[in-house]
Amino acid sequence: MSSSDWSEGVHRAFARTGIGLVAHVPDAGLTPLLARCTADPAIRVVGLCDEREGPALLAGAWLGGLRGLLACQSSGIGNLVNMLGVSAVGRFPLAMLVTMRGEWGEQNPWQVPMGQAVPAVLGAMGVRLFSLERAEDAEAVLDGALGLAFGSEQMVAVLIRQRLLGAKRFVPAGATAS
């Protein structure tokens, strides 16, 4: 099963929830989903320079009646922690889709500390956590997470597990993957 399979279900859930804005700092694992969103005229895709912009941007958008979602890599969660306070204190719905690094077969040790800390860090800030481990669950998990976020003014994060995404391979020039 290719890792792009999950993106179709996620995109269907976006449409059902009325997601009109997808803000992201890109990650290889997000590429298929971002391609779907870019091709969808109902969704505006905004590239951020820093994940910290995400909760603030989405709070402003929701204030004006636009539902959005932040997609980023697990490392980016470390960048935005204080900004979660804006969502928490204002009970601004916050939906995040996090592609995990540093957990399943990771080949870059620099990804491990933050990746391993993501559930504890988000949990400490009051973010409700969902885990996506199988592509066939994607639509249902996103439905549940987005429903909770927008129906009950909660912060939610769907962690797309590295086992589903596949570990990134680093192959130096002239070498062959071992």
Place this chain on the structure above:
Amino acid sequence: MSGGLDRRALVAALVARRGSALLLAGLGSPAWDLAAAGDHPQHFYLWGGMGGAFAKGLGLAMARPERRVVVLTGDGEALMGLASLATIAAQRPPNLALLVLDNRVYGETGGQPTATASGVDLAAIGAAAGFPATLRLESPDRAETALDLLLTAPGPVLVQARVDHRPLPLVLPIKDAVAAKRRLRAALGLAD
């Protein structure tokens, strides 16, 4: 430190000409300035999330393209949110304007100098990023020009207003962000 505009007078003039514009104030002195000019459901005041005011304004501007959105914030908050100048320039929202009330110090923490005290030119950074309209406002006789830019020029607009740093009466805005968001959404005709 003196040598700049009266920040309260500038914000009061902005509020007087606001019309249907939505005003978003960054934490600290800009929030006190906006509260001092008079509270209104079209105002939203940040008490935290330093560095997020520009991004929050972008989200609101994208959601409400028919409304002017003006973010007023301080130089310290703006410097922490510099990445958003690039994000905003890339999105080019025509209805978004940013007013930086630049007193060159972190006024809430003891008056330590910010990077603008060393000459960092936020308006030039905005222009280099691609903002179609930027202005360094340094004398009161150009205040009306600045307000015209903030409220009517095709955006995104960035005005860096040199304001003085002196003790001002503390006027605190609504602290309950849930109440503030509900009244702003109600003013926009949005149901919860």
